[in-house]
Amino acid sequence: MSTQAVTVIGLGPMGRTMANVFLDHGYAVTVWNRTASRADELVARGATLATTAEEAVAANELVILSLTDYDAVYAVLEQAERSLAGKVVVNLSSDTPDRARQAAAWLAERGAQHLTGGVQVPPSGLGDPESSTFYSGPQDVFEAHRPALEVLTGTDYRGEDPGLAALYYQMLMDVFWTSMLSWLHALAMADANGISAAEFLPYAARTARSLPGFFEFYTPRIDAGEHPGDVDRLAMGVASVEHIVHTADDAGVDTAFPTAVLDVFQKGMAKGFDQDSFTSLYKVFRGTAG
Numbered sequence: 001m002s003t004q005a006v007t008v009i010g011l012g013p014m015g016r017t018m019a020n021v022f023l024d025h026g027y028a029v030t031v032w033n034r035t036a037s038r039a040d041e042l043v044a045r046g047a048t049l050a051t052t053a054e055e056a057v058a059a060n061e062l063v064i065l066s067l068t069d070y071d072a073v074y075a076v077l078e079q080a081e082r083s084l085a086g087k088v089v090v091n092l093s094s095d096t097p098d099r100a101r102q103a104a105a106w107l108a109e110r111g112a113q114h115l116t117g118g119v120q121v122p123p124s125g126l127g128d129p130e131s132s133t134f135y136s137g138p139q140d141v142f143e144a145h146r147p148a149l150e151v152l153t154g155t156d157y158r159g160e161d162p163g164l165a166a167l168y169y170q171m172l173m174d175v176f177w178t179s180m181l182s183w184l185h186a187l188a189m190a191d192a193n194g195i196s197a198a199e200f201l202p203y204a205a206r207t208a209r210s211l212p213g214f215f216e217f218y219t220p221r222i223d224a225g226e227h228p229g230d231v232d233r234l235a236m237g238v239a240s241v242e243h244i245v246h247t248a249d250d251a252g253v254d255t256a257f258p259t260a261v262l263d264v265f266q267k268g269m270a271k272g273f274d275q276d277s278f279t280s281l282y283k284v285f286r287g288t289a290g
């Protein structure tokens with residue numbers, strides 16, 4: 001087996017770009033996709049199109065999966081069961097940590113090893129060593145295939161537990177989606193008041209740039225289990241979030257998003273955290289609020 005050969009299964013925007021990046025680096029690339037026509041461009045560049053998923057898995061020791069989710073992963077791998085023994089399956093499909101752990105066990109039963117991956121960039125970031133992908137699973141397997149994986153992005157190995165890469169990925173997505181939705185909600189309030197997204201941009205950007213400072217300030221307190229209301233108080237935060245809900249309502253903007261935030265604040269108030277920091281809401285989320 002050549003270390004310069006790889007199979008890529010799943011040719012959505014991510015998988016197609018991955019296969020192209022491997023071709024750019026001189027790898028022998030075997031591809032397979034449910035919709036075969038998506039491989040046309042890659043085949044024109046020298047990739048080999050396997051006729052079945054089983055043939056694609058059989059072609060190389062290193063098998064990269066870039067599928068929508070783990071339902072798709074099983075839909076593909078069940079067709080390839082007979083060729084799985086001895087393979088290293090690097091699963092760059094997104095799903096939950098538990099599903100990653102189950103897939104690792106499922107593959108182990110078939111003699112294959114599983115590395116979970118969580119790619120932190122869109123297709124345009126692939127091929128850039130500054131981009132990063134979380135990996136978890138057997139460290140020796142990761143180290144053995146690290147040079148090939150670093151063709152795609154930089155790597156950030158999180159540990160042996162196969163769920164870890166998926167967990168870190170989902171935690172970042174949690175921050176990303178809620179942040180982006182709060183920005184869109186603010187833009188809806190802006191638009192309802194005749195203010196464009198461009199006009200609001202410098203202010204949104206300034207607030208976003210201030211967040212790391214807040215993360216750094218509160219992190220040691222959260223790790224120490226301390227939520228003193230010395231610089232902020234939950235009761236003050238409740239009033240602030242109520243004002244957001246009322247501002248949205250007055251502007252005819254959907255209030256579901258700030259109302260959900262207000263609901264969490266009110267749970268903290270009901271737990272008696274009114275004089276504590278808003279970070280006491282962490283205990284509400286964690287289910288340790290008593």
Ligand SMILES: NC(=O)c1ccc[n+]([C@@H]2O[C@H](COP(=O)([O-])OP(=O)(O)OC[C@H]3O[C@@H](n4cnc5c(N)ncnc54)[C@H](OP(=O)(O)O)[C@@H]3O)[C@@H](O)[C@H]2O)c1
Nearest residue numbers: 010011012013014034035066067068072075093094121122
């Ligand atoms: N796009 C991004 O910016 C980005 C960034 C980071 C991580 N990710 C993650 O990377 C993965 C791939 O992303 P993508 O944007 O390329 O996803 P995608 O557009 O959903 O494409 C995924 C691939 O999955 C295949 N597929 C779906 N269901 C299947 C099934 N039941 N059986 C066989 N094949 C099936 C599709 O085949 P067909 O062509 O036949 O439909 C396609 O090749 C996803 O898990 C995504 O969450 C994406």
